[in-house]
Every structure is written in structure tokens, then in C-alpha cells.
Amino acid sequence: MTWSATVLTLYPEIFPGPLGQSLAGRALADGVWSLRAANIRDFATDKHRSVDDTPAGGGPGMVLRADVVAAAIDGVADGTPVLAMTPRGAPLTQARVRDLAKGPGVTLLCGRFEGFDERLFAARGIEEVSIGDYILSGGETAALVLLDACVRLLPGVMGAPLSGDDESFESGLLEHPHYTRPPVWEGLGIPEVLRSGDHAKIAAWRQAQSEADTRLRRPDLWERYSSARVLSPSGARRQKKEE
Numbered sequence: 075m076t077w078s079a080t081v082l083t084l085y086p087e088i089f090p091g092p093l094g095q096s097l098a099g100r101a102l103a104d105g106v107w108s109l110r111a112a113n114i115r116d117f118a119t120d121k122h123r124s125v126d127d128t129p130a131g132g133g134p135g136m137v138l139r140a141d142v143v144a145a146a147i148d149g150v151a152d153g154t155p156v157l158a159m160t161p162r163g164a165p166l167t168q169a170r171v172r173d174l175a176k177g178p179g180v181t182l183l184c185g186r187f188e189g190f191d192e193r194l195f196a197a198r199g200i201e202e203v204s205i206g207d208y209i210l211s212g213g214e215t216a217a218l219v220l221l222d223a224c225v226r227l228l229p230g231v232m233g234a235p236l237s238g239d240d241e242s243f244e245s246g247l248l249e250h251p252h253y254t255r256p257p258v259w260e261g262l263g264i265p266e267v268l269r270s271g272d273h274a275k276i277a278a279w280r281q282a283q284s285e286a287d288t289r290l291r292r293p294d295l296w297e298r299y300s301s302a303r304v305l306s307p308s309g310a311r312r313q314k315k316e317e
């Protein structure tokens with residue numbers, strides 16, 4: 075079944091953009107997923123086709139109208155969950171991405187200006203999602219991020235089925251570092267164990283690197299990982315995956 079992505083935006087020509095290239099682009103051409111970018115402005119009803127208005131209570135900028143955006147949502151509704159890209163939303167995680175990739179697809183709302191009229195979210199049961207604690211000029215790049223993260227998990231998109239499994243965050247840890255040829259570059263070598271051919275030793279080294287790097291770089295992730303740990307790192311891994 076085709077995973078269905080619908081994007082509501084004032085700039086539909088932004089799509090598919092980078093998602094037309096490489097693995098996502100090939101999967102789009104092959105019908106693994108579909109993409110419809112609809113212009114919110116097509117659902118405006120007044121003669122100026124206006125989509126925004128001044129903020130109630132005053133202040134700078136413009137606010138996207140609930141009535142126009144709701145008409146757009148109703149107009150494209152296909153049963154997929156509706157998510158609004160907003161900096162006030164729940165931070166996007168790999169776990170949420172995995173859930174969305176397992177579902178029928180998504181409908182994404184891209185804001186501009188000051189964002190959406192708040193009444194929209196409750197009225198249409200919309201989940202708000204943020205891609206991080208910084209402000210973008212519009213939701214389109216955030217939507218591209220969310221779609222990219224989902225599409226690469228769809229069956230058949232990544233070459234090797236296991237290659238998505240090992241990545242940073244999948245286990246609750248950052249991934250170990252990678253190296254390739256040449257074995258010495260600008261005087262810098264490759265950790266000896268990676269050239270040993272001993273797969274058990276390599277796996278243990280990678281796990282230790284993951285843990286050390288996570289502890290150092292992302293104490294927040296390390297805290298969560300180590301508090302979920304039961305008896306052994308592999309036990310913690312299994313427990314995390316079942317969540």
C-alpha cells in the first residue's frame with residue numbers, strides 16, 4: 075500500500091524538493107509513497123483569496139485563519155493523521171517517526187508568518203509537532219524533515235533492511251563513529267579493532283563507543299538510557315525497542 079503524504083502550504087512548489095532525489099525520490103517514482111502538495115490559498119473564499127489576518131490583541135505579523143486552513147484540511151482529508159508543524163509542538167522523535175511510518179501516511183500543515191489561529195488545533199484534532207528549539211520562517215522545511223525521516227523507514231526504501239536499525243536514537247544511544255579507506259589519512263589511523271576481523275570484538279567496541287559518546291555528548295539521552303537499563307546493555311536495548 076502506498077504511504078500517503080499530503081502537505082498544506084502556501085508554497086506547494088517547494089515540494090518534493092530534496093525528497094525528489096536519491097532513495098526518497100526513487101521510492102516516490104516507484105509508488106512506495108505518494109506526495110500531494112495543496113495550496114491553502116485555493117481554499118480561501120473572499121475575492122482577495124486572503125489566508126491570514128492581523129493578530130487579535132495586536133502585535134506584529136499575521137496569523138493564518140482557522141476557517142481557511144480548516145477548509146483546506148477538510149478538502150484534502152484522506153484519513154491520515156493531521157499534524158501541524160509548529161515550534162510549540164511536541165519535539166519530533168525517532169519513536170514518533172517510526173509510528174507514523176507504520177500508519178497510512180500523514181497530512182502536514184505548514185505555517186507561515188506568526189503561525190495558525192489556535193482554535194484550529196482542537197477543532198480538527200490536530201497534533202502539533204516541532205523539529206527543534208529554533209524558529210524557521212515557514213513549516214515547509216520542517217515538513218520535509220518529518221517526511222524524510224518517515225519515508226526512509228518505509229519497506230523497500232533503504233537498500234539493506236537492517237541498515238536503518240542501527241542508527242543513532244534507534245537504540246536510545248548515539249551511533250558509534252564510522253571510518254573507511256584510506257587506512258591512514260593525514261597521519262590519522264583507524265581504530266585497530268575495526269581492522270581485526272573479529273566481529274564480536276568489533277560489536278563490543280561499537281557498543282562501548284556508543285555509550286561513551288552518548289554520555290559525553292547527550293547527557294539527556296544517556297540519563298534516559300541508563301535509567302531504563304535492567305541487567306545488561308543488551309537487555310536495555312531489547313527493553314527500549316519494545317516501548
Ligand code: SAH
Pocket residue numbers: 158159160161162183184185186187188189190203204205206207208209210211212213214216
Ligand atoms: N510565532 C511563532 C513562530 C512562527 S514561524 C512562534 O513563536 O511560536 C512560522 C512557521 O514556521 C510556523 O507556523 C511553523 O509552521 C514553522 N516553524 C517554525 N519553527 C518551527 C519548528 N521549530 N518546528 C516546526 N515548525 C516550525
